Structures are given as structure tokens and as C-alpha cells.
Amino acid sequence: MSHFTYIKTRFQNLSYLEKALSKLNITYKQQSSDYQELQKNLLITQSNGYNIEFCWNGHEYELVTDLSFWNQSYPIQSFIDKVAQNYANETVIGESQKIGFQVTNSIKSIDGSQTLVLERWNSNLY
Template sequence: MSHFTHMKTRFQNLFYLEKALNRLNISYTQQLSNSDSYHTNLVIPQSNGYDIQFCWSGETYELVVDMSFWEQLYPIENFIDKIAQQYAGEVIIGESQKMGFQPVKYQQNSDGSNTLILERWNNDK
């Protein structure tokens, strides 16, 4: 018997969530939400057929998974942490660019942390 777990996240922006998954080389597909035709869910396929989903809850994208069939390289907590770290970096880059900053360096360090350097030139004379 399947028991789906719904894990709350702070992922609110689909664009940044997709960028985070891409940066981590996590394959996914888009699927229209069953409950809300304005939002898209993300499906991460697993070879056992029990896919992982990020489903729009009305406020955030919740991770929906049957824990009995978890087939990823990392435990679920590490999986979410890695995505959250990349998501945060993508939000910082994207929102900073709206204010005129440009990323100069984005580096993943051996200790698991990320280094992000942004710059903005003052064109006022």
C-alpha cells in the first residue's frame, strides 16, 4: 500500500525551482496541476515508476513522494537541502539582476557551500 508524504517547502517560484533542478542535473518533466490549471507541477521520474513530484499547494511547491519507494542518491532531507541551497542562489541571482547586479562568480565549494559574487556599476557621473 502506498503512503504519500507531502513535505512543505519554501519554494514559491517555479522558474527558480526549475533552474535549481537544472543546476543539480535533476531531470524532470512539467505537468499541469490537476487542481489548478494556472500552475504547473514538476515530476522527477524514478525507474521504479514511483515518481517524485513538486505540486503547487496554493502557496508553495510541496514535495510529494512515497517514502517506501525513494530511489535517489541522497536521503530525502539531503535531497531537499541541496535543492533549497540551489534555489536560494537562483533567487538571489534573479532578483539581484532586476536591481542591476550581474553575477561574476558562482562556485560550488568542496564543503558543500556556494560562493556567489555579484557586481553593479554605478553609471552616475
């Protein structure tokens, strides 16, 4: 018997979530949401047939999985942390670009943290 676990996240932007998963080399596919036709869920297939899903609940993407059949190379909390870090990075970059900033440097530290240097040129100074 499957016991699905629903883990709340702060992931609200599908594009940033997809970019975060891609940066981690996690293969996924989109599927229609039961909640809303316009909203998509992301499905990560596992070799054991027990898939991982990021499901739209109307406010955010919840991670839905059966923890008894977790078949990833790192534990669930590490998985969520890695996705969250990359999601935050993609959000900062994407939202900054919307207001004219560009990434000029990105430094990944030994501890896994990342520093972004952004700049925006203003030609209206004089």
C-alpha cells in the same frame, strides 16, 4: 498500499525550482496542476514507477512522494537540502539581476557552500 508524504518547502518560483533541479542534473517534466490551470507541477520519474512530484498547493511547491519507494542516489533530506541550496542560489541571482546586479564570481567551497560576488555599475555618480 502507498503512503504519500507531503513535505513543505519554501519553493514558490517555478523557474528558480526548475533551474535548481537542472543544476543537479535531475530530469523532470512539467504537468498541469489540479489546483490551478496556470500553475504547473514538476514530476520526477523514478525507475521503480513511484514518482516524485513538486506540487503547487496555492502558496508553495510541496514535495510529494512515497518514502517507501524512494529511489534516488541520496536520502530524502540530502535531496531536499541540495535542491534548497540551488534554489536559494538561483533566487539570489535572479532577483539581483532584476535590480541591475550581475554575478562576477561564483566560488563553491569544499563544504558545498557557495559564495556569489555581485556588482552593479551606476553611471549616475556625477
